[in-house]
Amino acid sequence: GENVGLHLPTLSVQEGDNSIINCAYSNSASDYFIWYKQESGKGPQFIIDIRSNMDKRQGQRVTVLLNKTVKHLSLQIAATQPGDSAVYFCAENYNNDMRFGAGTRLTVKP
Amino acid sequence: KAGVTQTPRYLIKTRGQQVTLSCSPISGHRSVSWYQQTPGQGLQFLFEYFSETQRNKGNFPGRFSGRQFSNSRSEMNVSTLELGDSALYLCASSGDYFSDTQYFGPGTRLTVL
Numbered sequence: 584g585e586n587v588g589l590h591l592p593t594l595s596v597q598e599g600d601n602s603i604i605n606c607a608y609s610n611s612a613s614d615y616f617i618w619y620k621q622e623s624g625k626g627p628q629f630i631i632d633i634r635s636n637m638d639k640r641q642g643q644r645v646t647v648l649l650n651k652t653v654k655h656l657s658l659q660i661a662a663t664q665p666g667d668s669a670v671y672f673c674a675e676n677y678n679n680d681m682r683f684g685a686g687t688r689l690t691v692k693p
Numbered sequence: 694k695a696g697v698t699q700t701p702r703y704l705i706k707t708r709g710q711q712v713t714l715s716c717s718p719i720s721g722h723r724s725v726s727w728y729q730q731t732p733g734q735g736l737q738f739l740f741e742y743f744s745e746t747q748r749n750k751g752n753f754p755g756r757f758s759g760r761q762f763s764n765s766r767s768e769m770n771v772s773t774l775e776l777g778d779s780a781l782y783l784c785a786s787s788g789d790y791f792s793d794t795q796y797f798g799p800g801t802r803l804t805v806l
Contacts, residue, residue, distance in 0.1 A: 617794065626697075626783050626797035627736070672736065679749050681726075681795075683736040 595690045602660040604687045606673035611654060613675040618647060618658045621686070622669045630658070630671075665691045695720065697786050697798035705804045711772040714801045718765050718786030724748075725767040726795060727759060730781040739782075742767050743789070771803075779805045 596602045608616070614635040619627035633640045633647045633656075640647050646659040656673050670686040698717045706712050718725050726749075727739040738751035742761035761767045765786075771778055781802050785795035 619797075624799075626785075626799045629794055629796060632794060679741075681738055683728075683738075685735045 592685070593688045593690070595692060596663050598663060598665060598691050598693050600663055602658075602663045602667070602689060602691075604658045604660075604671050604673075604689065606656040606658075606684050608654050608656060608673070608675040608682075610675060610677050610682075611651070613677040615676040616647070616649060616656050617674045617676075618645075618656075619672045619674065619683075620667075620669045621672065627672060660689075663689075663691050665693060667691055697784055697796055699782075699784050699798040699801050701801060702799065703802045703804075705806060706774050707806050708774055708776060710774050711770060712774060712803060714769045714771075714782055714784075714803075716767045716769070716784030716786075716798060718767070718784075719796055721788075722786035722796075723765050723789055724787045724793070725761055725765060726785045726787070727767070727769050728783040728785065729753070730783055730800070731779075736783070739769070774805045776805050779803060 617632040618630040620630050621627045631642045631645050631647050633649050638649055644661045648657045660667055668691045670688050672686045673684045675682050697719055700715045724743045726741040728736050729739055730736045739753050739757055740747055740759055741749040745761045756772045759769045781800045783797050783800045785797045787793040787795045
């Protein structure tokens with residue numbers, strides 16, 4: 584079936600380094616994408632979103648890149664901090680059909 | 694604004710029982726969605742309510758149902774519980790459109806014994 588997938592289930596980075604979390608989506612018609620962060624014992628927390636008419640969007644320490652040609656979404660976290668350790672989900676939406684990826688666990692080493 | 698709240702936070706039931714979970718959306722939000730999260734399946738969409746009507750529905754059996762009240766608060770019910778229903782049930786609210794940014798609650802951890 585059509586599912587949003589993640590290239591890497593786990594990612595370990597050194598504190599201060601930049602992190603890149605990748606996501607492949609399957610529906611070329613999806614027009615809205617979101618990245619969520621989920622810490623242990625908590626619900627997903629909105630990080631940043633992007634609509635399909637954009638290629639890049641920046642937030643505070645985070646950047647989302649959208650490559651519609653290869654149906655790829657990435658989340659870049661600058662100067663990764665221990666508090667960034669969590670599971671990160673991507674989600675795609677088309678016509679009110681929201682699909683979530685399995686998640687990537689980011690671990691930040693001090 | 695207060696965030697999305699869910700009650701109870703933890704619940705233990707036995708097979709065959711039924712359960713009702715509650716969600717209060719962010720003030721002003723009219724769309725409430727429910728999700729099931731398990732280690733094996735990840736986050737899966739159950740259904741979405743808007744103005745007391747189910748507007749979108751995922752691929753879950755009829756044992757899973759919900760409703761929304763005039764104040765946008767929502768409840769989710771699972772009847773005839775099965776072991777496989779053990780999961781974290783998350784509620785999310787958004788503005789008028791399902792595709793708007795969804796803000797999640799902390800979830801209800803349901804364990805079925």
